[in-house]
Amino acid sequence: MRTPATLALMILIPACLSAAGARKYGQPLALKDEVKVAEILANPDAFAGKKVRVKGLVTEVCEERGCWIKIGADKKEIMFKVEDGVIAFPMAAKGGTVVAEGTVSKRVLSVEQQKAMCDKEAKALSKPADYGKITGPKTIVRIEGLGAEVQ
Amino acid sequence: MTPEPARRAWPWRRWNAATHRDVGYVTVALTLAYAISGLAVNHIASWNPNYAKVKEVRQIQPLSRTDPTEALVRAAQAQLKPEGRFKSAFQPDDDTLNLYYERASYAVDLPTGKVLVEAVRPRPVLYAMNQLHLNAPKRLWTVIADLYALALLVLAFTGLFILKGPKGFLGRGLWLTGAGTAVPIAYWIWWRYLA
Numbered sequence: 402m403r404t405p406a407t408l409a410l411m412i413l414i415p416a417c418l419s420a421a422g423a424r425k426y427g428q429p430l431a432l433k434d435e436v437k438v439a440e441i442l443a444n445p446d447a448f449a450g451k452k453v454r455v456k457g458l459v460t461e462v463c464e465e466r467g468c469w470i471k472i473g474a475d476k477k478e479i480m481f482k483v484e485d486g487v488i489a490f491p492m493a494a495k496g497g498t499v500v501a502e503g504t505v506s507k508r509v510l511s512v513e514q515q516k517a518m519c520d521k522e523a524k525a526l527s528k529p530a531d532y533g534k535i536t537g538p539k540t541i542v543r544i545e546g547l548g549a550e551v552q
Numbered sequence: 553m554t555p556e557p558a559r560r561a562w563p564w565r566r567w568n569a570a571t572h573r574d575v576g577y578v579t580v581a582l583t584l585a586y587a588i589s590g591l592a593v594n595h596i597a598s599w600n601p602n603y604a605k606v607k608e609v610r611q612i613q614p615l616s617r618t619d620p621t622e623a624l625v626r627a628a629q630a631q632l633k634p635e636g637r638f639k640s641a642f643q644p645d646d647d648t649l650n651l652y653y654e655r656a657s658y659a660v661d662l663p664t665g666k667v668l669v670e671a672v673r674p675r676p677v678l679y680a681m682n683q684l685h686l687n688a689p690k691r692l693w694t695v696i697a698d699l700y701a702l703a704l705l706v707l708a709f710t711g712l713f714i715l716k717g718p719k720g721f722l723g724r725g726l727w728l729t730g731a732g733t734a735v736p737i738a739y740w741i742w743w744r745y746l747a
Contacts, residue, residue, distance in 0.1 A: 458652070460642050460644065460650060464600050464603055464605070465596050465600060465602070466596075466686075473644060476644060478644055486686060486687070489686060489688045492602075492603055495652055495657060495672075496639035496640045496653070496657065497640070497652075525597055
């Protein structure tokens with residue numbers, strides 16, 4: 402008869418072994434070819450709407466919900482945004498090596514749209530809206546994340 | 553001829569109370585965890601319910617922005633003497649070097665030598681509660697969370713019929729249940745259509 406301690410070891414040892422490898426988030430990675438972050442940022446129109454696989458370091462993690470990370474490589478960073486609640490990156494991922502897949506999106510925010518976002522943020526945080534950083538239309542290039550592996 | 557004994561009605565109220573009691577015992581830990589986590593996450597705009605963050609500014613000798621990253625990492629480490637396991641380094645631009653350690657990150661401004669040190673610690677217990685509440689583990693936890701939601705439904709319905717009489721559902725229960733139901737409905741109408 403197996404003792405509870407033996408059963409606990411049978412559960413814990415595979416768990417520890419899997420923890421030592423890459424931590425997987427979301428959908429399994431499917432693409433073979435990697436694209437450089439710098440390439441996407443240099444020519445977002447060519448990649449917009451396309452599925453890409455990128456590799457880099459996790460340079461930032463969303464502290465509140467783990468709903469985005471920034472992937473850095475070759476002195477460039479791109480945001481990898483995941484659906485809230487579907488994937489949650491832990492802060493411990495910061496500084497790790499990540500291979501991630503998702504769809505590149507490009508959005509141009511007009512001054513009015515940025516002001517509206519400022520108003521919304523100000524209302525949520527109960528503070529006055531700050532339009533100081535708005536200097537003109539802003540282009541946002543990011544990856545809508547599907548899956549990632551962090552080592 | 554002896555009269556047939558009257559058939560006793562099924563004591564459903566007793567079973568109802570017993571179900572409510574036992575499901576309540578089983579789910580009390582999860583209910584507390586979800587309630588505490590709910591309070592914590594509700595106020596996410598004013599504090600971080602998952603992590604406690606400590607920031608510190610340190611000063612080291614300025615470093616040459618023309619040096620290769622590996623040399624900059626060695627020079628910064630020699631001056632900072634960080635604790636813990638070194639994970640990686642990254643230069644987001646020519647003037648900045650980020651060092652990532654197991655428990656902290658260091659952002660070095662190379663021309664001035666100013667270093668922003670950020671140490672992040674998961675809040676004990678609360679972090680675990682929040683992760684479970686937000687179903688971060690997925691897999692089997694999804695099933696457990698579904699079972700818990702079903703248990704809450706059982707608790708809600710059985711709770712309505714524990715007592716009979718003036719303090720039962722058809723007495724004060726009806727008023728209080730009505731008031732409790734009116735709050736979310738009224739708020740939704742106000743928020744969606746009137747505010």
